[in-house]
Amino acid sequence: MSSGLKKRETFSSGIAVFFATLGSAVGLGNIWKFPYLTGVFGGGAFLLVYVLCVIFVGIPVMLAEFFIGRNTRSNVIGAFKKLAPGTMWKHVGTMGVGAAYLIMFFYSCVAGWVYYYLFKSLRGDFVGITTESAKTQFAQTVIGPLTPIIWQIIVMVVVGAILIMGVQKGIERVTKTLMPVLFLLIVICDIRALTLPNAFEGVRFLFNVDFSKLSAVAILTALGLAFFKLSLGMGTMVTYGSYFTKGNNLFRTAASVAFSDTLVSVLAGLAIFPAVFAFGMKPGAGPGLLFMTIPLVFSKMPFGNQLLVAFFFLSSIAATTAMLSLVEVLVAYHTEEFNISRRTASIVNSLIIVVIGSTAALSVDPSSLLGSIKFMGKGFFDWYDYISSNILLPVGGFFIAIFVGYIMKQKAVLDELSNSSPKLAVATKIYLFILKTITPVLLIIIFLNSIGVINFK
Ligand code: PFF
Numbered sequence: 126m127s128s129g130l131k132k133r134e135t136f137s138s139g140i141a142v143f144f145a146t147l148g149s150a151v152g153l154g155n156i157w158k159f160p161y162l163t164g165v166f167g168g169g170a171f172l173l174v175y176v177l178c179v180i181f182v183g184i185p186v187m188l189a190e191f192f193i194g195r196n197t198r199s200n201v202i203g204a205f206k207k208l209a210p211g212t213m214w215k216h217v218g219t220m221g222v223g224a225a226y227l228i229m230f231f232y233s234c235v236a237g238w239v240y241y242y243l244f245k246s247l248r249g250d251f252v253g254i255t256t257e258s259a260k261t262q263f264a265q266t267v268i269g270p271l272t273p274i275i276w277q278i279i280v281m282v283v284v285g286a287i288l289i290m291g292v293q294k295g296i297e298r299v300t301k302t303l304m305p306v307l308f309l310l311i312v313i314c315d316i317r318a319l320t321l322p323n324a325f326e327g328v329r330f331l332f333n334v335d336f337s338k339l340s341a342v343a344i345l346t347a348l349g350l351a352f353f354k355l356s357l358g359m360g361t362m363v364t365y366g367s368y369f370t371k372g373n374n375l376f377r378t379a380a381s382v383a384f385s386d387t388l389v390s391v392l393a394g395l396a397i398f399p400a401v402f403a404f405g406m407k408p409g410a411g412p413g414l415l416f417m418t419i420p421l422v423f424s425k426m427p428f429g430n431q432l433l434v435a436f437f438f439l440s441s442i443a444a445t446t447a448m449l450s451l452v453e454v455l456v457a458y459h460t461e462e463f464n465i466s467r468r469t470a471s472i473v474n475s476l477i478i479v480v481i482g483s484t485a486a487l488s489v490d491p492s493s494l495l496g497s498i499k500f501m502g503k504g505f506f507d508w509y510d511y512i513s514s515n516i517l518l519p520v521g522g523f524f525i526a527i528f529v530g531y532i533m534k535q536k537a538v539l540d541e542l543s544n545s546s547p548k549l550a551v552a553t554k555i556y557l558f559i560l561k562t563i564t565p566v567l568l569i570i571i572f573l574n575s576i577g578v579i580n581f582k
Contacts (some may be wrong), residue, residue, distance in 0.1 A: 132289060133342045133367075133368075134292040134293055134368060135292070135293075135315070135368045135369065135370055135487060136293065136297050136369060136370065137293055137297060137370075138366050138370070139373055139374075139378075140301065140359055141293075141297045141300075141301055142228075142365075142368075142369050142370070142373055142378055143378060143382065143442070144297075144300040144301045144304045145296055145297055145300045145301075145365060145450075146362070146365055146378060146382045147367075147382050147385050147386060148299075148300035148303070148304055148446030148447070148449065149356045149361055149362075149365060149446065149448065149449070149450030149451075150354060150355050150356055150358075150382055150383075150447075151304070151307065151351055151385075151389050151443050151446065151447065151506035152232075152354075152444060152446070152447030152448075153232065153235055153236070153440070153443060153444050153447070154350070154354045154390075154447075155354070155386070155389050155390040155393050155411035155443060156393050156397075156415060156440055156443065157410060157411050157412075157414055157415045158329065158353070158354075158410065158411075159350060159354065159393070159394070159409060159412075160351060160393055160394030160397055160398065160460030161409070161414060162346055162347075162410070163331055163390075163394060163406055164330045164331055164349060164394070164398065165173070165338075166338055166339070166340075166343035166346060166347070167334070167335040167336065167337070167338030167343060168329075168330065168331055168332050168333040168335055169332045169333065169334035170334050170335055170336045170339050171338070171339065171343055171347060172275065172332070172391075173334075174339065174343065174347045175216055175347040175350065175351060175387070176387065178344075178347045178348045178350075178351040178567075179351045179355070179383050179387065179518075181251045181559060181563045181564060181567065182348060182351060182352065182522075182563075182564050182567050182568065183351040183352065183355045183383055184355060184358055184379045184380065185526065185556060185559050185560040186352075186355075186357045186358065186362075186522045186525055186526055186541060186560075186563045186564060186568075187355055187357055187362050187379045187382070187383070188375055188376070188379050188560075189525050189528070189529035189530075190357065190361075190362035190363045190366055190525060190543070190557060191362055191363075191366035191373070191378070191379065192361065192366070192367065192457070192513065192529055192533075192538055192541050192542055193205070193208065193364065193525070193528075193529065194362065194363040194364060194366025194367035194368075195367060195369050195371075195373075195541060196208070196374070196537065196541050197367065198367045199383040199457075199461060200218075200360075200363075200364060200367070200454070200457035200460075200461045200462065201218040201221045201222065201359075201363045201364055201365055201454055201457075201458060202215050202218030202219060202221075202222065202458055202462060203218075203361030203461050203462055204218065204360075204363055204367070205217055205218045206218075207530075208528075208531065208533065209528075214356045214524075214528060214532070217521060217524045217528065218360060218363075218458075218523060220359070220360075220419070220453060220520065220521050220551040221359040221361075221363070221517075221521055222360070222454065222455060222458055222522075223517060224358070224359035224360075224453070224517035224518060224521065225359055225360070225452070225454040226477070226478070226481070226511055226515045227452045227509045227510075227513040227517070228359075228451055228509070228510075228513045228514075229448065229451050229452060229478045229482060230481055230482040230505075230509045231485040231506050231509045231510050232444070232447070232448060232451070232484070232522035233277050233280050233281055233284075233448065233478055233479070233482045234273060234277055234482055234483075234485045234489075234506065235275075235380040235412075235444070236280045236441070236444035236445070236448060237274075237275075237276030237277035237279070237280050237368060237486065238266050238267060238273065238276065238412075239415075239437060239440045239441050239444050239550045240279055240280055240441055240483045241266055241272065241273075241274050241276045242266070242416060242420070242440075242442075243434065243438055243441050245262070246420075246430060246433040246434045246436075246437050247434055248249050249430060250262065251420040251423070251429075251430065251433055252422065252424060252430055252520040254420060254421060254424050255421075256421060257545075258357055259335065259417045259418075259420055259421045263412070263417050264287075264422070265417045266386055266416065267412075267486075267489045267490065268489070268490040268493075269344040269486070269487070269490070270291075270364045270487060270490070270493065271483060273486040273487075273489070273530050274479075274483050274486055277479060277482055277486055278479050279484060279556075280444075280445075280478075281475040281478055281479050281482075282475070283327055283445060283476035284445065284448045284452055284475060285452075285465065285471045285472055285474075287299050287445075287449060288449065288452055288467070288471040289455055289467060289468050289471045289472075289496065291297050291467065291528050292368050292453075292537060295449075296349045296449050296450075296453065299446065300444075300446050300449070301441075302440075303445075303446060304440045304446065306439075306442065306490055307442045307443060308389070308441045310435045310436070310438060310439040311389065311392045311393060311396060311439055313432075313435055314394065314396035314432060314435055314439075315392055315395045315434055316430065317396075317400075317432055318395065318396045318397070318398075318399040318400040318403075319395060319399055319427065321400060321403040321426065322403060323399075323402060323403045324399035324400075324402070324403055325399070325404065326399070326402035326403070327395075327397075327398030327399030327400065327401060327402040328395065328398070328399060329534070329553065330398050330402065330408065331391075331394045331395065331398050334407075345570070345571055345574050345575075347535050348567060348568075348571045349515070349519070349568075349571050349575065351513070352518050352519065352522060352571075353514055354386060354390070354435055355382070355383060355448060355521055356447070356451075357518065358517070358518035358519060358520075358521035358522035358525065359513075359517060359518055360454050360521070361450045361451065361453075361454055364453055364457050365450060365453070366452070367457070367564075371545060372545070373544075374544065374549070374554075375541075375542055375544075376542070376549060376552055377402055379381065385508075389443075395518075396436070397414070397419065400422045400423060400426070401418055402423055403422070403426075404421075404422045404425055404464060405419055405485070406421070406422055414511070419433070419436065420433060420461070423436065432474035445475075451547045452471070452474055452475070452478070455469045455470070455474045456471050456474060459473070459474065464469060472512070472554070472576065484505045484506050485506040485509055486506075487505075488505035488506045489504075489506055497510055515572075516572070516575070516576065519568050519569075519571045519572040519575065520572055522568050523565055523569060526560050526561075526564045526565045526568065528563055529560060530557060530560045530561035530564075530565070531561065533556065538553070538557065539553050539554070539557075542556070546566065
């Protein structure tokens with residue numbers, strides 16, 4: 126029985142809604158995915174396509190999730206049960222819960238490395254490192270076997286503890302305090318990186334407009350990235366939307382979150398690439414960039430160690446606030462559908478994530494037992510990532526768009542999104558048109574491409 130009768134918490138203000146939602150969007154994706162992909166796929170041209178994807182796919186799905194959440198004031202499965210009782214639609218919510226677990230299994234592992242790197246930079250481990258010692262330090266971090274697990278546990282203790290405190294006292298307070306700190310730290314890193322000699326090369330890598338690199342693959346990459354970046358397709362925004370206040374202007378929230386998240390990604394790129402190029406290094410993506418290249422180049426500049434502390438602190442904030450939203454999907458579901466306390470739900474879910482997530486952490490070392498287990502060439506870590514990002518998110522997003530565009534009574538959507546104000550009615554109508562046409566078609570194309578049914582070159 127869902128506990129709809131219990132008084133449900135909400136965020137306390139529009140600013141709280143903004144920072145919590147932005148906290149979900151801003152994550153490791155801004156630091157290790159976005160800047161690199163932008164550089165490789167044509168700089169400014171890719172950025173332009175990314176912005177179009179945000180407008181035609183990202184914002185429409187985000188609004189659809191806000192609608193489902195705020196209208197029902199329920200967790201992701203409960204929301205579909207309320208809007209379409211007795212139907213299969215609740216399984217869109219089930220997929221969301223599954224995706225939240227899978228993303229957490231590998232995300233908490235990478236977050237553990239980030240926390241450990243913050244600790245190491247505070248201890249001064251990176252002072253005077255060489256290319257070789259950067260590699261060794263990374264290998265020691267990920268291979269463990271104890272180190273990565275211990276830090277993954279620390280990460281989940283932090284996330285669990287914040288969630289136990291509740292929506293207002295936990296999520297709201299932490300995101301409202303830490304998101305401005307993150308912004309400040311990133312600007313400090315930008316100033317340092319952009320004043321290095323040869324910084325311009327890095328700026329050129331990021332912004333140089335090259336339409337010849339805009340292949341179909343680049344466009345699909347931009348679409349998938351927009352989806353992961355904005356935490357869409359799995360009910361995060363349904364869950365957070367269920368805590369929004371009635372008067373909140375959902376259009377403004379969606380647009381300002383999408384804009385600020387993109388700004389943080391660009392600022393991250395401006396902190397990373399000028400430094401990388403200034404020291405004659407080649408940019409890469411993922412773990413190599415974050416855990417080897419960055420310590421190496423930052424350690425070579427004046428105030429490098431302080432800057433590394435700032436950089437890994439801001440990355441820890443980004444990872445933590447994104448995880449709050451992922452685990453909140455699970456906590457809201459368990460507290461409401463099974464009537465257990467928030468405390469128990471937070472602890473049990475953190476435990477599940479540590480236990481199963483450790484298989485992701487331990488699979489990174491190819492010489493270990495778990496590292497040697499592969500299905501179709503992928504280990505645990507890669508499978509969790511692949512199934513969630515490439516399958517569950519686009520499929521979930523597609524069904525959410527269809528549900529709000531075609532299954533829901535359009536008057537209900539219109540009233541909720543426009544807050545029953547005629548001023549927003551036109552915007553809502555344009556929005557519904559995009560949600561019904563462009564958004565699902567693009568989502569199906571990303572999905573078919575990512576599972577290899579269509580193959581763009
Ligand atoms: N938006 C986060 C990032 O860019 O790192 C990742 C993420 C968080 C994806 C929450 C999905 C989600 F529900």
